[in-house]
Amino acid sequence: MVNLVNTHPLLTPATPGLFAHTARHIRHGVDTEQAITLLTSGITSRRLAHQIGRAAVYARISSGELRAWLADQQIDGWITAYKANTYEVEELLDYVSKPANPLNGLLRGRPVTIPLARVGPGTGDGPVTLTHPGKKQTTIRVNRDGNQIAAIPAARHHAVLTMIDSGLDLAHHLEAGQLVTTLAMAGL
Template sequence: MINLVNTSPELSPDAPRLNQHTAWHIRHGVDTEQALTLLTSGVTSRRIAHLLGRDAARLGHRSADLRRWTAQHHIDGWAQQYGAGDYEIQDLLDFVRTPSDPINLLLDDRATITPLTRLVPGTPDGPVDVARPSERHPTIRIGRDRRRVATVPADRHLDVLAMLESGLDLDHRLHNGQLITTRRSR
């Protein structure tokens, strides 16, 4: 129907045309291309897709840039700015995930390298602790002497969490602003 309307010979060449994705917008109940991208990429909450999509469209972020832009908000940003609940956060973590294979690397006695975000300036290289997410702190925090020095970015959250929950005995250190994880020597 949209194609028939848009190609109608009765329309002048400069007449506005219907959006090609109108049927998808109606079907999914959203009003931006970005929200439609979220919903067709595994995000199941129309509410969160609608809110993120509108913000992305308002700020000029196209669908191709949506993963990176969404990841920058991180878990605490999704919760604070958009009121995302646990289920929505899991969907967004899956959406922004940059797959890596840390457990297999560790099992092969190789190091895993995780880029970090929110790194405290001037933090020296060396051993660090990795704090699992909690109700109070939903992000994976990197610390030293009981102080946060960095955060695992949202796109690596699920892989680092899997590594922490693997049961492997791990050593963590900071090197050039990245988290280096190895299996502890026996």
């Protein structure tokens, strides 16, 4: 229908036509391309997609940049900016996550390296601990001596949660601003 309207012979070249994706906007009930991208990528909340889409347009973020832009906001950012509930946070985590199976490497004796977000200035290398988010979806914190020194990026949340929940005896170290996880060796 959009094509028929836009190519109607009575329209002059100066007459504005309908937006090519009008049908998708009507079908999904949102007003930005970014929101359509979210709704067609597994986000089921129209409210959330609408809010994120508008924020992305305001920040001049294209649909192709949306995944990385959202991942940089972290879980606490989604909750604050978009009032994302637990279910919506889980969908956003699925959307921004980079596929990984860290357990394969660990069980083969290889370390797993995860880049970190918000590493405190002047933070040196050494052993760290991780704070499990519990049932409430929050950013996984990287701690040293009881103080948060970094955070696990949202794009790596699922991979790190898989390691934590595996029940394996793990050792975590900060090395050059990255989390390096290995199997802990008994007696060493």
